[in-house]
Amino acid sequence: MITGSDGQSRPAGSPKKPLISIKNVGLSYGNFQALTDVSVDFYQGELVGLVGDNGAGKTTLIRIISGIIPPTSGEVYFDGERIIKFHPKKAIDLGLECIQQAIGLCDNLSVGRNYFLGREPVRRILGLPFLDKKKIREASAKVVHDFGLRDSVDVDDEIALLSGGEKQTFKIARAVTFRNRVIIMDEPTNHLSVRERTRVNELAVQLKQQGLLVIYITHDIFQIHRIADRIVILENGRKVTDVPRDAMSAEALEGIIRDGSRTSTKEPKVS
Ligand SMILES: Nc1ncnc2c1ncn2[C@@H]1O[C@H](COP(=O)(O)OP(=O)(O)O)[C@@H](O)[C@H]1O
Ligand SMILES: [Mg+2]
Known part of the structure; x- marks a missing residue:
């Protein structure tokens, strides 16, 4: 892992340009602010664990990335190109596939x-x-x-x-x-047996080894800590942590999720 001039971590040897870049994204459902000022870069060939408690905004963020809903504010870039029209077909054309637990098969x-x-x-x-x-x-x-x-x-x-x-x-x-560039998995191992869970996690690792960007959403920090290159934590719609896996133990990260970012070594951004 190296840290770029932007202060964000990325895997060593990866191209400098992020494949997906989220800049200051906000999303409100009516009066409810589900995401506030979220900025994250995702690079090809990395497995990123997107973690947070229920309601933290994980699914909302990947719904934006996969073109299902447009952000209320902020910008999304794919391969350097700003995405203006948000449409699932657009995401598919760009090579992005989102796997959700409940849907996708007949x-x-x-x-x-x-x-x-x-x-x-x-x-x-x-x-x-x-x-x-x-x-x-x-x-x-x-x-x-x-x-x-x-x-x-x-x-x-x-x-x-x-x-x-x-x-x-x-x-x-x-x-x-x-598809061949980005795989997003939203809680892919819910309701699976231990063996099946292991299999899905092995696949996630294989995919990133093949050069794909894998964004893996879960609320199980211990499970994702074993396989991810980087962990991003959302809390109440804000990004509170974005660290290489080796920078923090699963226990410390769990503390942030459980007790809120007040316990974090990184202070939450005050706006
Ligand atoms: N379509 C919607 N309309 C209104 N509120 C929503 C909608 N979808 C999600 N929310 C709210 O936004 C917040 C974030 O939800 P979500 O992104 O699903 O969280 P997570 O995936 O981290 O559990 C939650 O408080 C949820 O109730
Ligand atoms: Mg969710």
């Missing part, structure tokens, strides 16, 4: 169909479009194999037959195949 469709959800391959017979079922089967079977899902998983089975961890692994696999 339980009544097969594993294969879920793999290509929204981008189904078609072949034409006499000019008429038909689902290319062979391609769906072959490509999805490959990904099931490559990502180490059970051998007994049949891509023609309904996805509902997969366990929570397998579904999560599958969503990550799909994200990796179709």
Whole structure:
């Protein structure tokens, strides 16, 4: 880890330019201020743990990054380009995929169909479009194999037959195949078994080793401290901590989350 002239930490050897830059972002839902003056840079090839108590504003921040809602104030840059129009399609075009626990799969469709959800391959017979079922089967079977899902998983089975961890692994696999720059995971291991959780965390590490930016949201500081390069803590919609993993113990970081930033060595910004 090195510290740039901007005072923010980033992984050693990474390009200086952030892939995503959030500058002084604020967001209000009506009268309620969910985010206040948040600035964070995210670099390619790093795994950033975005941590904070329930209601801290984590999901709101990544909803802004993934183009679902525009900020009320402040700026968002992707690869140096300021994002003016906030739209999920724009984020997808930029290579950004957000994996959320509750959504993203259609339980009544097969594993294969879920793999290509929204981008189904078609072949034409006499000019008429038909689902290319062979391609769906072959490509999805490959990904099931490559990502180490059970051998007994049949891509023609309904996805509902997969366990929570397998579904999560599958969503990550799909994200990796179709997008290639940023993976955001919002509480990806909630309700998973210990083994499944380990698997998802291993995948997160592999993705960043492949050069992706991984933003991993959780309220479990101990879990993320083991794998993240950097920890960013939000508290009541403000960023209160942004440190390389090695700079603080999980216990010290937990203290900040539990007792508020008053216990932090870094004073919260007074505005
Ligand atoms: N659509 C919304 N309308 C009004 N308030 C919201 C909305 N979404 C979230 N909030 C509020 O904003 C705050 C931050 O929420 P959220 O970003 O979901 O926090 P986290 O993901 O850290 O738990 C919470 O107080 C939440 O109740
Ligand atoms: Mg949340």
